[in-house]
Amino acid sequence: MPQTLFEKVWNNHIVKPQTADTPAVLYIDLHLVHEVTSPQAFTLLREKGLHVRRPDKTLGTMDHSTPTTPRNALGIIPVTDSQAQKQLDQFTRNCQDYGIPLYALGTANQGIVHVIGPEQGLTQPGMTIVCGDSHTSTHGAFGALAFGIGTSEVGHVLATQTLMQYRPKTMAVRVDGRLAAGVVAKDIILAIIAKIGVGGGTGYVFEYMGEAIRSLSMEGRMTICNMSIEGGARAGMVAPDDTTFEYVAGRPYAPAGEAWEEALAAWRNLPTDDGATFDDEVVLHASDLIPMITYGTNPGMGMPITGRVPDPAQLGDVSEKMALDKALTYMGLQPNQPLLGQKVDVVFVGSCTNSRISDLRLAASMIKGRKVAEGVRMMVVPGSQQVKKQAEAEGLHDIFRAAGADWREAGCSMCIAMNGDQLEPGQYAVSTSNRNFEGRQGKGGRTFLASPLTAVAAAVNGRITDPRDMFVPEMA
Amino acid sequence: MEPLTSVSGRIMPLPINDIDTDQIIPARYLKTTDKDGLGKAAFYDWRYAGDGSPKPDFVLNRPEYQGASVLIAGNNFGCGSSREHAPWALLGAGIQAVVSTYFADIFRNNALKNGLLPIIVDVATQQQLLSLAQEDPATSVTIDLATQTLTLPDGRTVTFPIDPFSKYCLLNGVDQLGFLLGLEQDIGAYEAAHAPRVLTTAHA
Numbered sequence: 001m002p003q004t005l006f007e008k009v010w011n012n013h014i015v016k017p018q019t020a021d022t023p024a025v026l027y028i029d030l031h032l033v034h035e036v037t038s039p040q041a042f043t044l045l046r047e048k049g050l051h052v053r054r055p056d057k058t059l060g061t062m063d064h065s066t067p068t069t070p071r072n073a074l075g076i077i078p079v080t081d082s083q084a085q086k087q088l089d090q091f092t093r094n095c096q097d098y099g100i101p102l103y104a105l106g107t108a109n110q111g112i113v114h115v116i117g118p119e120q121g122l123t124q125p126g127m128t129i130v131c132g133d134s135h136t137s138t139h140g141a142f143g144a145l146a147f148g149i150g151t152s153e154v155g156h157v158l159a160t161q162t163l164m165q166y167r168p169k170t171m172a173v174r175v176d177g178r179l180a181a182g183v184v185a186k187d188i189i190l191a192i193i194a195k196i197g198v199g200g201g202t203g204y205v206f207e208y209m210g211e212a213i214r215s216l217s218m219e220g221r222m223t224i225c226n227m228s229i230e231g232g233a234r235a236g237m238v239a240p241d242d243t244t245f246e247y248v249a250g251r252p253y254a255p256a257g258e259a260w261e262e263a264l265a266a267w268r269n270l271p272t273d274d275g276a277t278f279d280d281e282v283v284l285h286a287s288d289l290i291p292m293i294t295y296g297t298n299p300g301m302g303m304p305i306t307g308r309v310p311d312p313a314q315l316g317d318v319s320e321k322m323a324l325d326k327a328l329t330y331m332g333l334q335p336n337q338p339l340l341g342q343k344v345d346v347v348f349v350g351s352c353t354n355s356r357i358s359d360l361r362l363a364a365s366m367i368k369g370r371k372v373a374e375g376v377r378m379m380v381v382p383g384s385q386q387v388k389k390q391a392e393a394e395g396l397h398d399i400f401r402a403a404g405a406d407w408r409e410a411g412c413s414m415c416i417a418m419n420g421d422q423l424e425p426g427q428y429a430v431s432t433s434n435r436n437f438e439g440r441q442g443k444g445g446r447t448f449l450a451s452p453l454t455a456v457a458a459a460v461n462g463r464i465t466d467p468r469d470m471f472v473p474e475m476a
Numbered sequence: 477m478e479p480l481t482s483v484s485g486r487i488m489p490l491p492i493n494d495i496d497t498d499q500i501i502p503a504r505y506l507k508t509t510d511k512d513g514l515g516k517a518a519f520y521d522w523r524y525a526g527d528g529s530p531k532p533d534f535v536l537n538r539p540e541y542q543g544a545s546v547l548i549a550g551n552n553f554g555c556g557s558s559r560e561h562a563p564w565a566l567l568g569a570g571i572q573a574v575v576s577t578y579f580a581d582i583f584r585n586n587a588l589k590n591g592l593l594p595i596i597v598d599v600a601t602q603q604q605l606l607s608l609a610q611e612d613p614a615t616s617v618t619i620d621l622a623t624q625t626l627t628l629p630d631g632r633t634v635t636f637p638i639d640p641f642s643k644y645c646l647l648n649g650v651d652q653l654g655f656l657l658g659l660e661q662d663i664g665a666y667e668a669a670h671a672p673r674v675l676t677t678a679h680a
Contacts, residue, residue, distance in 0.1 A: 015659065016659060021640050022641045027667075030676070036507070037560070040511050064506070087508075087509055124674060133558055134557050148582055150558055152590070160657060160663060199551065253678065319491065437498040439498060
């Protein structure tokens, strides 16, 4: 019987099938852990006298509560928040006690958990990957089944390398055609979420397909899969192809020699079979898309950048009207106003959505020879120490600095605002991150989500700007 | 975990759609290393002004809703971040059940593992409960897990879905981890049959 990509990966990992009384028990190939959602799970292990079953399938990194401020004279990134320091110290001890490899703050491979997995070649097609972080969906770009879990489940995986899961439904998310110049992966996913809403994918795993997805780089596919959760889907996947294999090949953890050939043969069998069916389907046409931006307080409140803010009075559903009213009040926006020309205070380029080398190259190509507008603070935060190193080798940091932007150490930074990087109340930010929830980037801060191109355009003009109006030829 | 068979209590309205876990507990409260004491951070930015004073209009601060244990929310409760701190904070604030038309997947899983009941009802029941809560803050409901029913003050009952395994674990006070630990042989057999492609310790 023809199977989808999801079904193949799911079926390959069943330790015990689902029954009338119990969920399926799934084997987990890779468990990524970080300092914020793991402490209580390790406490549970200690209380119960359990060990970590497979430290060799577990990897720790520090990213969420870590500062991105410059290193001191000793080359150390100083942590000034005592609570964060305590959390980091405890995480270090947990990893040491249980034999888990750790990329500690400031070390060569440290970075955002969803940047380092792919970068090191740990993320491979056909795997099951979990982490106590909802953006684990990122790794699905490789044709892995990857999803976020809570801390109790982190404990389950640490102790048993398995998880109990009911099988989700599947949704084909097809993006036909080709993108116009100046329109990028971030615009695709913002358009998908605007179409289906933040709850539209609840209970589903997405498989992204179609010509526009196929044409994307791995980084672009990661941007899209990353935000699956913002449409309510725990996981999003893209079938592996030559783009995937080229990306994985030669990375530190990638198979080599004969093992590579074996892996490749297995990976080529993963794509969804002809005739396999999905529980639901969404279709978009890439040629219809222009740069997207959000206007509200969840990622589903997005629109084409040339659009006008919707009017609550035009909505039929009372609860949706209330939600929009509340969002516009928080954002300080008026119904029917355009966003083009809206003043911004801060521009953030970073996060597990858009902090990879290609994102930084794109942003740098746009800002080269230009200046950040007076009164605007622009932060560029590489996703990992490896991304930072590569960017510096290419001179990207000089381009950002020359433009007046702040070049930082690697981490989650202003995407989660629990590490010192945050907005002041009332400030407006154009951000390449994934969430525009109230207070997400700092209490009272107001976020417009957009692509790196749109972010740079806003930084240069100090106002929301259509990046296509500033197009530089080499970006095509 | 203590067995959980029913929740009876007064209801509290929060008629907002898509309440994300950043609202339930802002990220800056996640620098803790334990589960305790998070109740005071529940809905912090909706509950307290910038100077830390309570916002009198917010439902958790209103005297007539003090002690209410069943939160009636808008659609799609708990979307966003996977933080299990969200159910820990709600439980810490005295909330034992949340009623919505649907829940985000990760939040629902997290809630069920901590004895916080995510109760799914249809829109009509949700609206009725919101009206009741707003009109008469003394309104109580009873949620019975064994029969999967929520009983309204007028005696009418509505049923709600819950997966059989979570229900069993909650009713019997069983930790789900215990079940997985009992599968040692199956897990070992799986590992024997599936050579790992990646070992994190290979280059560490």
